[in-house]
Amino acid sequence: MKSKIRKNSVFIANFIVLFLILVTYLSIQINEIEFYRQMAYDEAIKDAELTARDINDSLNGFVIEQRVVSQMMSNDMFLKEWCHSETGETAGQNVYSLYSYLREYKNIYGYDVVFFISDSTKNYYYDGGFNKTLDENDDFDSWYFNFLTLHQPYDMQVDHDEVNDNQVSLFVNCLVQDKGFQTLGVVGVGNNMNSFQRQVAEYEKEYGVEISVVNIGNAHNSFKGSTGYYKTAEQVAEQFGVSEEELCQNVGDEGLSLTKDNRCISIQHNNELNWNIIVQKDITNRINSIMDRVIKRFGIVALFIVVYMAFSVTLMRKLNRLNRKAENTDDLTGLLNNKIFSENFERERKKKNHKQMTVSLFMLDVDDFKIFNDTYGHLYGNTVLKIVADGLKETVENTGVVARWGGDEFIGVYFGSPEETLEKLNSLLEEIKGIETNKTITCSCGIAQVDLSENLEKNMGRADKALYTSKENGKGQCTIYEKK
Template sequence: MKKYFDRLKRMIKSINRDRRVLTVFMAVGLSFVLAIIISIFSLRRLADGNRRELDTMLTYRIYESVSNSLNEPIVVSKTMACDDFLISFLQDEDKMSEGEAVYSMRKYLSSVKDSLGYDSAFLVSENSRRYYTYDGLNKIVDPVNDEHDVWYSIFLDKDVPYDLDVDSDEMNEEQWTVFVNTRIVDDSGKLLGVCGVGVKMSNLQCLFLEAEEEYGVKINLVDANGLVQVDTEDINIENAWLDEDVLGDGNENKVFQSVEGAEYVTTKYVEYLGWYLVVRSKRADISREVGNVISLNIVLLALVMAVLVIMVMISFITSRRMQRTEEEAAIDRLTGFYNKYNANEKISALCAGQDGTLMIIDLDSFKLVNDIYGHDMGDRILIEFARIIRENMSADAVLGRIGGDEFIVFAIGMKDEGAVGAFSEAVNRDLLEVAKSLMGEDMSIPLGASIGVIFVPEYGTEFNELFRLCDRALYVIKSNGKHGYSIYNGDIDDGLPTDITLSMLSTILEERNIPQNAMWMGKEAFGNVYRYMVRYMDRYSGTAYKVLFTAKFIRRDLPDAEKQTIMVSLRELLQESLRGSDIMMQLGYNHFFLMLPQINDYNISHVIDRIMGSWKYNKYSDQVELTVESESMVDY
């Protein structure tokens, strides 16, 4: 009997022990399952959140590229619509024979197409309905009987200045083309015709395809009705529709899940096109990992770790993509330096807590490189100049490009004028060597670097104020020989009066051996006095204007003496039209630069009209074509 009871006790203990083990196993198992569920939801939220952020940044990046691709043809088409030659042609078209009209337009449109690199250029006359192209007369537009011409009546019915239309190009083997249609009207607003240029769809398709393949997304441009206008697959163009729910209201940007729950859609309204940029991406798929966890429950812990590792990897990869996209947006592509915004942000933070040297570096006479050797050579010089700056700076220095030929540097810890001088000498020496190797030993352009310097925190830690003072130091070296450096020392302000009168400006110009009014002045000399002129304008409240008159001789064989006589006549006409507070300078022999303070939009138009009208009745007006440009100086 005792043996029986002992066996019963051992059995009860075994059952209790197994129950405890089972309880522990169940608790661990439930913990693992709960951890897996939490990990799955965390993974879903993290992947989806990163996907949304990546898609948003990608959308803005593509938006900038689309703007660069389509904004230029819009500007060109608008310019064509305002061309006096084109307007006169349409007004006098019925006075010419068809052959004369076709020859004239073919020559004009061929010039637009070939010189600007567009795939097509066209003009439709409202009077004759002739469709002129760079190849001559293409057809007589007939929207009623020819489906290819329906676009014309649709565009006119919209009553808008310009519009984009995606259509097959009859002149280019029916290739899909984005046409910019622009109305041409006379002074009374009467419609004369429609002109524009065409850009092959393949240009935008290549841009979209590259992004689709790199980021695993689908990209479209659609109109306000949801009709696809641009797609990497030709079959979808003007044939596929997107749900209007994915389109924002006006300029609204949206990021949301579609009804099926499998896609994210990012929408950006392109205001000047009236279209929407739509980027669609798949939600992160983690079902395979979940299935593996369920089917291989005997290794729950290992699978939980695997899921965690996968989650970390996805987070790392996605974060790296986001970081790369942000870095690309922050970097000037040509030089590899920070762009203006990011350079200023980083240097502003450093100025608040680090000792160092702030420098503004200006590339002297760089415009001459572009003018003489072309912009490709200018880009090569900028690339080499950036390399020279980087090689002569410490690795922790912040380098930025803040203008076409202007750079900013913050050298942490540098507080020695000797180091600044050595840097300036090295940069100017290396730049000269590079310039001669690229442009030839006989290169005569006085290329060099002017450097404004201020030590931080001797004059404060607020970046905007430090930048202003450093810019004054730069002006000193620019005004005193260039190719060197100037360190701000607190006395520079005394040499730059902020309240300059007209008589003071005259004195400044005389000190530089430059006459005040109607003078012959080169670009370099003009740059030396322009800042003083702006400070003179500061004396006056309200809006100011800059105006540039350009005289172009119609006859090239005029003797120099006669040209000079004509320019004197024009100069006197301009002087008689100006007030005592206005400034005028003659640049070269045929440019007159005016600065007019305290004048509004209406009055400046009146002044310009009066001058142009007076010149029209001048005895030399048939020998010189006078053009004018004006710009408000509200933000100068």
């Protein structure tokens, strides 16, 4: 019982140690994961915000000149006076002066197109001449009429440039009014977006982000698609996994930052264009890298725990075997003690494979052992017991089991018939008699065939009777129990 308690105590102590190690390690790892995850989110949001602001500044630089030039033209007295003298003709000295005026601005600033639309005739004039007369029912011309309904001095939008092979360009449209604030027409410039697209691509590559731009408030036109980074709210919502309402909300000058799963999204508003710039940074790879490091470390800790457990279990088993051996072994003779012999006997006799075996039980004691102790001392008596014990071990070897029952008494099981056992033990008694000692050592022994249906006490009773028969017949001999 003490051994079992000790064994359980060692196991529980090891379990507690490992549990504390594991809990401590997991706590550290959870805190580390959260720390690095938050740091990754903070860095990603910062990168997204900086990128969005840089793009916003680039857009401002891209369009401010176009807006300033368009506004300068809208306030130019030449254009207003020309509107009052317009004849509606598309050729002739009067209109050629307009073409020349528009062409001059194109050459100075290098725009793709410089145009003017007369509100009275709806004629579309540009630096290359007359384009067409706008039709309110033509979807392609809807931008003009929608712009007028905005009642704003200028508007910027992305649309097809029909005088330049329908390339997608950024247009700045400015209202031209006379002194009485009557609308005379719309003047503007258009420039393709290739340089802006290239700059955005460089930002994507440099910062490892995704970028899109959405129009949230300019005049509607016929252009419903996307061009590179300029997309519809529906397309961007699907791309980034956010709602159109989130994309198109007014985020003010400070902008708005969102987190979706492992993605950080920054929305910045460009007041010049009335566009929202959406920048997304995906930190999935960063998070996976953190988790990979954690998993590797966990693997090392798990391996340590497995090795520690294996070592502990092996050590505990070895210690248990040593403890069990120490607890169940007689200190003087090295034989089993009566406790473990009794337990083994009861366990073994109940096994089915022993039912057909012939097994003998013997009991043996040293004749007149008290004389050895009284005459020569207890140490000498112990030597006598050791001689007898060693002889029994050699005699039985692998064909039986022997134990010290107590005092000078020994008990054993021999896997053979009583006659075979008798022959073995008689040979041992003669051998012991021949050992030179202060007094000749003789032993008496009783042998009985084991009845496996009966317990040890009853089997011992028969062997004990045979032992006393040996004593009564003169000692120094073995006797087989015979039922009377």
